[in-house]
Every structure is written in C-alpha cells, then in structure tokens.
Amino acid sequence: MRISLFITCYNDALFPETGKAVVKVLERLGHEIEFRPEQTCCGQMHWNTGYLREAVPIIRHFVKVYQEAETVVVPSSSCVAMMRDHYVKAAEMDGDAKLVADVEALLPRVYEFSEFLVRGLGVEDVGASYPHKVTYHASCHSMRSLHLGDIPIRLLKKVRGLALQPIQDIQECCGFGGTFAIKNADVSSAMLADKVRNVLNTGAEVCTAVDNSCLMHLYGSLHRQRTFVKTAHLAEILASGYGEAVGA
Amino acid sequence: MSEVEVREIAWNTRDFPEAAKDLLENSQTRRNVRHATNVIQGKRNKVAAELPDWEDLREAGSEVRAHALRHLDYYLTQFEEKCTKAGGHVHWASDAAEANRIILELVQKHEAKEVIKIKTMTSEEVGLNAHLEKNGVRPIETDLAELIIQLGKDRPSHFVAPALHVNRQQVRAMFQREMNLPDLGEEPEDLATAARNYLREKFLRVKVAVSGGNFLIADTGGLCILESEGNGRMCLTLPDVLISIVGIEKVIPSFRDLEIFLQTVPRSATGERMNPYNSVWTGVHPGDGPKEFHVVLLDNGRSPILADKEASQTLKCVRCAACLNACPVYHQTGGHAYESVYAGPIGAILTPQLNSMEQGRSLPYASSLCGACYEVCPVKINIPEVLIHLRGKVVREDQATLGGKLSLWNIGMQAAAFLFKDSDRLAMAERVGRVGQKVFVSKNGFIEALPLMLSGWTQTRDLKAMPVQSFREWWAKERGAAKKDSHD
Numbered sequence: 001m002r003i004s005l006f007i008t009c010y011n012d013a014l015f016p017e018t019g020k021a022v023v024k025v026l027e028r029l030g031h032e033i034e035f036r037p038e039q040t041c042c043g044q045m046h047w048n049t050g051y052l053r054e055a056v057p058i059i060r061h062f063v064k065v066y067q068e069a070e071t072v073v074v075p076s077s078s079c080v081a082m083m084r085d086h087y088v089k090a091a092e093m094d095g096d097a098k099l100v101a102d103v104e105a106l107l108p109r110v111y112e113f114s115e116f117l118v119r120g121l122g123v124e125d126v127g128a129s130y131p132h133k134v135t136y137h138a139s140c141h142s143m144r145s146l147h148l149g150d151i152p153i154r155l156l157k158k159v160r161g162l163a164l165q166p167i168q169d170i171q172e173c174c175g176f177g178g179t180f181a182i183k184n185a186d187v188s189s190a191m192l193a194d195k196v197r198n199v200l201n202t203g204a205e206v207c208t209a210v211d212n213s214c215l216m217h218l219y220g221s222l223h224r225q226r227t228f229v230k231t232a233h234l235a236e237i238l239a240s241g242y243g244e245a246v247g248a
Numbered sequence: 249m250s251e252v253e254v255r256e257i258a259w260n261t262r263d264f265p266e267a268a269k270d271l272l273e274n275s276q277t278r279r280n281v282r283h284a285t286n287v288i289q290g291k292r293n294k295v296a297a298e299l300p301d302w303e304d305l306r307e308a309g310s311e312v313r314a315h316a317l318r319h320l321d322y323y324l325t326q327f328e329e330k331c332t333k334a335g336g337h338v339h340w341a342s343d344a345a346e347a348n349r350i351i352l353e354l355v356q357k358h359e360a361k362e363v364i365k366i367k368t369m370t371s372e373e374v375g376l377n378a379h380l381e382k383n384g385v386r387p388i389e390t391d392l393a394e395l396i397i398q399l400g401k402d403r404p405s406h407f408v409a410p411a412l413h414v415n416r417q418q419v420r421a422m423f424q425r426e427m428n429l430p431d432l433g434e435e436p437e438d439l440a441t442a443a444r445n446y447l448r449e450k451f452l453r454v455k456v457a458v459s460g461g462n463f464l465i466a467d468t469g470g471l472c473i474l475e476s477e478g479n480g481r482m483c484l485t486l487p488d489v490l491i492s493i494v495g496i497e498k499v500i501p502s503f504r505d506l507e508i509f510l511q512t513v514p515r516s517a518t519g520e521r522m523n524p525y526n527s528v529w530t531g532v533h534p535g536d537g538p539k540e541f542h543v544v545l546l547d548n549g550r551s552p553i554l555a556d557k558e559a560s561q562t563l564k565c566v567r568c569a570a571c572l573n574a575c576p577v578y579h580q581t582g583g584h585a586y587e588s589v590y591a592g593p594i595g596a597i598l599t600p601q602l603n604s605m606e607q608g609r610s611l612p613y614a615s616s617l618c619g620a621c622y623e624v625c626p627v628k629i630n631i632p633e634v635l636i637h638l639r640g641k642v643v644r645e646d647q648a649t650l651g652g653k654l655s656l657w658n659i660g661m662q663a664a665a666f667l668f669k670d671s672d673r674l675a676m677a678e679r680v681g682r683v684g685q686k687v688f689v690s691k692n693g694f695i696e697a698l699p700l701m702l703s704g705w706t707q708t709r710d711l712k713a714m715p716v717q718s719f720r721e722w723w724a725k726e727r728g729a730a731k732k733d734s735h736d
Contacts, residue, residue: 007719007720009668009674011719012674012678012718012719012720013678013681013714013718014712014714014715015719016715016717016718016719016722017715019719019722019723020719020722035719035720035723035727035728037671037720037723037724037728038671039671040667040668040669040670040671040674041668041674043668045661045664046661046664046665046668047636048617048636048639049639049643049657049661050612050636050638050639050640050641050642050643051640051643051661051665052636052640052643053644054661054662054665055665057665057668057669058665058668058669061668061669061670085633086636089633140616140617140618140619140620141619143619144618144619144620144622144623145619171620172576172579173576173616173618173620175576175616176616177615177616177617177618178616178617179613180613180615180616180617181704181705181709182701182702182704182705183265183613183704184264184265184268184577184613184614185265185704185705185707185708186265186268186269186272187265187268187272187577187580187581187585187614188616188704189707189708189709190272190580191576191577191580191616192708192709193708216711216712217709219710219712220705220708220709220710220711221708221709223694223710223712224696224708224709224710
C-alpha cells in the first residue's frame with residue numbers, strides 16, 4: 001500500500017523523530033511511504049482558538065495536497081479529530097460545496113497512526129522491543145473523538161520487554177488544550193499538576209501517547225521538575241528494537 | 249430598547265482566568281469541589297453503565313429536546329392552552345425585569361410578606377430574591393443547599409448542588425451562628441435535623457411558594473420537578489398559591505417523553521436511578537394542593553439563541569450538571585470562577601449567549617475542549633462545538649475593532665495563517681525560528697522563560713528547543729531526491 005504521511009506542523013518542526021519512526025514502522029511492515037512537501041498544517045490551532053475564517057484556506061490547502069492520495073496517515077489524534085469533527089462544518093461555513101464534497105471524499109482515507117495499524121492493516125505486533133516501564137496517556141481526542149479505545153494499549157502489549165504501568169484517572173485531560181495552556185495558564189497548570197502526579201505514581205520511566213502535543217505539555221512539567229521520566233510518541237516505541245535509543 | 253441589555257446572569261465583569269487564579273488559591277474550596285465531584289461522577293458512571301440502552305436514551309432525549317425547540321411556538325401555545333384549561337394562569341416574561349414584576353405583583357396581591365422557595369436557577373438568573381427583598385418580601389430557600397447559600401450570604405457554585413463548594417464543618421459553623429445552635433454536631437443527621445426544624449414551621453405557615461420547573465409538558469399543560477429532599481413536594485402542596493418560573497426552552501411535547509428523562513436525568517444529575525421525589529402537577533384541584541397556580545414563562549435572551557443555527561442546541565439543556573461534574577476545569581476551580589449563575593461547561597456557552605456576548609466573553613475559552621462534557625450530556629449537547637462557535641464570534645467582534653486588529657493574538661494568528669498557506673513559507677519560518685529561539689534557549693537545551701503571552705507556558709513548563717533539522721528537511725535530504733517526482 002502506498003501511504004502518504006501527513007507529519008503535522010508541530011511534529012515537523014519540533015518532533016521530527018516521530019515522523020522518522022512512523023516511516024520506519026510502516027516500511028518495516030512492507031509499505032511504501034511518500035511525503036508530500038507541500039503539506040503544512042491541519043488548521044486546528046486557528047479553528048479551536050476561534051479564528052474560523054482563517055482556518056478555511058489551511059483546510060483547503062490540506063485537501064488540495066492529499067486529494068489524490070491513496071491513504072493518509074497522521075501521527076496525531078487531535079489533528080485527525082480536527083478533520084473529522086470540523087472540516088465539513090468549516091467548508092459549509094465557507095459556502096464551498098465543492099470543498100464539502102472533496103472533504104467527504106478524502107476523510108475516509110485519513111487515519112491516525114495507531115488506528116491505521118490496528119484497524120487499517122490489522123496489525124498489533126509490529127516486531128518492536130522496548131525494555132522499559134511505560135505508562136500510556138490517553139489523549140482526549142484519541143478517546144472521545146477517534147474512539148481508539150484500547151488500540152494503543154494492544155500495540156504496546158505486543159512490544160517485547162515493555163512493562164505497561166496503568167495510570168490513575170486515565171480519562172482526565174492533561175490541561176494542554178492548545179492555546180488554552182496560554183490563555184488559561186493557571187488552570188492548565190493545575191490540571192497538568194494532577195496528571196504529572198499520576199504519571200509519577202505509576203513508576204514508569206517513559207510516558208507515551210499518540211499525540212506529541214500532550215507529551216510536550218507533560219514533558220514541559222516533568223523536565224521543569226527535573227524528574228527522570230521521559231516522553232516518547234507511540235510510534236517511537238513501536239520503531240525501536242534495533243538497538244537505537246529512543247526517548248524525548 | 250436601543251441598547252443591548254446586559255442581564256444579571258453574570259455577577260461581574262472579571263474574566264475567567266483572573267477569577268480562576270484567585271480560586272486556585274483557595275485550597276479548602278478546591279478540596280471540597282474535588283471530593284464532591286468525584287463522588288457524584290463515580291455514582292453517575294456506575295448507574296449510567298447499568299442501562300444497556302443508555303446511548304439510545306441519550307439519543308432519544310436529544311431528539312425530543314431538539315424537536316421541541318424546532319417547534320417551540322407550537323408547544324408553548326399548546327402548553328398555555330392546556331394549563332389554562334386546567335385552571336392555571338400563564339404569564340409571559342420577555343426579560344428578568346418583567347418576570348420579577350409579575351411575581352412581585354402576585355405576591356403583593358395576596359399580601360404575603362414571605363415566600364418559600366424550591367431551588368430554582370431561573371429565579372437566580374433573574375435576581376428574584378434581591379427584587380423581593382427590596383420590596384419588603386422575604387424569600388426563604390427550602391432546599392438544604394440553597395438554604396446554606398442563603399444563610400451564608402454565598403453564591404451557588406453548581407446548579408444541582410449549589411453548596412458543593414462548602415463542606416459539612418463549614419455548614420455546621422454557619423448553622424451554629426445563623427440558627428443560634430451552639431451545640432450543633434457535624435454529622436449529616438445533625439445538620440439535616442437543624443434544617444428540618446428551621447424549615448418545618450415555615451412550610452406550615454407561609455402561604456405563597458415559588459418554584460422553577462424541570463419540564464413543561466405541552467400535551468397536558470403540566471409541570472414536572474425532580475428533587476431529593478421533599479422540600480419541593482411541601483412547597484408544591486402546602487401553600488395556597490404556587491408561582492413557577494420556567495425558561496421557555498423547558499417544554500417537552502408529551503407526558504410520555506418523561507419516560508426518557510426520568511431515566512437519564514436523575515442518573516446524570518445525582519447518580520441516582522430515580523429521584524426520591526418526582527412531582528408532576530397540572531393546574532389546580534379543589535381541596536387538593538394550591539388554590540391558585542401561576543407559571544411565568546421566561547425568555548430573557550433565549551429567543552436569539554434559538555435563532556443561531558450553530559448554537560441553538562445549547563437550549564436542549566435540562567440542567568442536570570453532569571457536565572460540571574465531568575469537567576477537568578471545573579474540578580480545579582469550582583463554579584465561582586465562572587462568575588455566573590450557570591457554571592461549568594454549559595455555563596461557559598449559556599452565559600455569554602444569554603448576555604448577547606456582552607458579558608462572559610472569556611467563558612468560551614474556559615475549556616481545554618477535552619470533550620468530557622459532551623460525553624456525559626444526557627441530551628447530547630456538543631458543548632465543544634458550541635464553545636468553538638462562540639470563540640469564533642468573540643474573534644470576529646474583536647477583529648471589528650482597531651485594538652482587536654492590532655492585538656498580539658490577532659497578529660500572531662494572521663501571521664501563522666499566512667505561513668500555513670504555503671509550505672515554502674512554513675519551511676522558511678522554521679529556519680528563522682531555529683535561529684531566533686537561540687536568545688531563549690538555556691544551556692540544557694530547553695526554553696525556560698518566554699516573553700509576553702507565551703510566558704503563560706513557561707510559568708510552569710519548560711519547552712524543548714526546536715531540533716536542528718525538521719522532518720521535511722530530513723526527508724528531502726534522505727529520501728527526497730529519489731522520490732521527488734513520484735506524486736507531482
């Protein structure tokens with residue numbers, strides 16, 4: 001299968017290792033990966049902050065870049081949630097019937113990374129090994145928008161040597177929420193404090209998730225407190241097993 | 249009216265972040281809120297999971313409420329007709345002032361100096377208690393939590409459990425002081441007994457009662473109230489005169505629809521399978537209950553919400569407060585940070601709309617959009633979607649002013665939108681960012697302090713510096729040349 005990687009804007013700039021890991025995992029499974037350099041962003045930051053009109057050209061750009069793609073894989077559940085929950089509405093708001101139709105035609109071929117492995121390819125064991133204690137942070141969008149359920153957990157359970165540490169209050173938001181972290185910095189920090197305490201209580205060395213946005217938030221505090229806990233995107237764990245170090 | 253009226257729903261003009269900052273300092277309140285929401289949420293999850301058709305019930309509840317709102321004129325007219333036929337009096341109030349005037353006139357007509365009240369957020373919304381007091385009528389709250397709020401000169405922080413932010417030691421201290429009971433114990437039984445003794449003679453003596461209503465039933469002209477303490481049943485049956493103030497959106501088409509809501513609302517609101525007291529009454533009946541019954545149907549900013557296609561689902565709300573108990577923001581701050589009668593996620597969308605976006609403009613941003621509210625809502629209000637819609641309104645209104653156009657937020661967002669339209673611009677910005685960040689990056693490779701609004705991030709969080717190579721640069725270097733023409 002020819003898979004087009006939408007890396008997302010913040011992974012491109014801040015977490016290139018996640019992109020490399022996605023490429024590695026999918027190629028190891030025998031698929032061809034392409035990267036369309038014209039790609040930019042899904043428009044989530046603008047849309048969720050209320051810059052609705054400004055988000056439309058970004059959405060249009062995304063659709064134009066991937067319109068002909070066979071399958072699009074995205075290592076970020078919140079970006080996929082942006083597409084599934086809001087793209088049609090945005091196109092309708094703009095009064096662009098063609099964009100509505102194009103979005104509806106494209107979206108069934110867009111997958112979040114872990115969702116693609118399990119639901120798209122039917123793979124749970126990708127052959128990885130990662131001899132560490134790991135806890136899984138379930139991001140809000142992965143749970144409540146994409147309904148990933150235990151998909152990431154199933155993938156983690158098949159990783160050799162990995163000891164999965166359950167976390168308390170898994171359903172609670174880490175407090176990132178995009179610009180919420182800045183506009184409501186105090187409340188966001190209070191939410192983060194609870195989440196970090198739960199992460200630390202697991203005794204894990206590494207906290208993973210399917211969204212680097214949450215992990216950037218969590219690691220911001222884990223590092224500020226000079227804890228030993230690292231963060232790593234699920235793709236980076238699934239890509240390990242050939243001797244290289246992985247981690248934030 | 250030439251100017252937009254700012255209603256009394258929001259208590260003052262403090263923005264959410266500012267009010268929340270103060271509340272976060274109050275460790276006692278935060279512990280109380282955390283404990284109470286954990287208990288209710290735990291019970292709610294358990295009893296919701298017991299019903300195999302829970303999701304179908306949510307869907308059905310949503311459909312019924314949406315249908316009633318689409319045909320609101322029809323069902324309200326039907327309600328008025330049936331209620332009048334059953335001996336009730338229906339009054340229409342376009343705003344808070346009109347509702348207060350109608351109710352005061354009714355109280356004065358009966359020469360009452362006191363009224364007993366069942367907990368009603370709609371009366372909080374119009375500021376009824378203050379209006380009655382100003383005119384020499386003493387309102388007496390009979391719901392235990394509302395009594396605690398009233399005696400403590402406090403404000404409700406939750407619309408099912410208004411005193412959720414107070415613990416029982418605090419209640420005891422206040423009862424000791426206000427009821428002159430120096431030896432009162434702190435067991436729930438002690439406190440309930442004190443409240444019962446305080447209230448009982450008032451139930452027997454006071455001739456006029458004021459209530460809200462959970463549902464207006466169009467096909468019978470009846471009203472429905474769900475409650476836990478029995479104070480409501482007393483207020484609905486003992487006085488000579490009953491006045492109910494209810495928002496126009498609370499109508500449901502038929503008595504049979506209660507089949508849905510009597511399953512979902514108690515489970516969502518208090519984690520009970522059924523409320524201890526479920527009262528439905530229709531008009532008046534000689535020799536049984538009040539001799540005179542009035543219902544005041546309140547608009548107070550609801551009609552314009554109905555006209556907004558994106559936001560009208562707000563009015564499906566049945567005020568169960570499940571979204572408050574599920575909300576991680578509410579868990580931290582409690583209800584007072586919203587500075588509104590309606591707190592939590594539903595308050596964050598309802599308050600600014602009832603105030604025509606004049607007040608509560610920071611409330612749509614008081615959410616991480618985590619979706620926990622939508623997940624528990626028994627009538628499936630997509631609160632995150634409405635929050636975003638209202639953020640859109642705030643941004644558009646801000647952009648219409650020079651100050652808003654020149655704000656750092658707007659300039660930053662316009663710049664980002666410009667970059668995201670073209671990958672060459674974005675790649676260039678990434679390169680510029682890597683150089684520009686150097687002034688902020690510490691020796692350990694992390695950014696520990698940022699200026700202006702970005703300081704909100706670094707007040708509690710570090711930020712790893714941008715790596716030297718972006719993914720797109722890595723791809724171009726490692727893979728690009730070989731596959732460049734593969735998809736153009």
